[in-house]
Amino acid sequence: MAHNVGVLAKDFLIQLTREQIDALFRNARALPPERLEWRPMDQGRSALDQVRECAAIPRLLSRILRERAFNVEREEMDALRAEWATWSLDEAEKIGRKETEEFVQLLASLDEETLETSIPMPIFGGRERTLLEIAATHAWNLIYHNGQIAYIQTLLGDREMH
DSSP: OOOOHHHHHHHHHHHHHHHHHHHHHHHHHHSOGGGTTOOGGGTSOOHHHHHHHHHHHHHHHHHHHHHTSOOOOHHHHHHHHHHHTTOOHHHHHHHHHHHHHHHHHHHHHOOHHHHTOEEEOSSTTSSEEEHHHHHHHHHHHHHHHHHHHHHHHHHTTOOOOO
């Protein structure tokens, strides 16, 4: 039976993204509440700051996928960062789950030809990327920040896999 690699990649990416958004909030909630804003050596990023970023990013990625272009200005990113800086963990979870589900629904609706479309990306190394590569950014970011939060947990003495 022949499989369409693009469809398999998309389905895998959707599953991975959903699993990682669950893991993000499971890991964040495993931290003592008073440690959510703790920063390693007062230099690193807090778990809550990382969760907020992960909750906000799918909104931008969805727009890029819909418009098939990177039309995000620095001022818009700065405004989004200022907005997410106010979110509690509960707010970030509500927003992150909603935005992620909308993102994966949009991703599911795109055909292979669309996902193979390349657009210039001024970020992530400044090269052209396919829409599938851009869509993978959310899962990649979730995995990365899950690792960062797990590291914070180990610094606080928690060695359990959550």
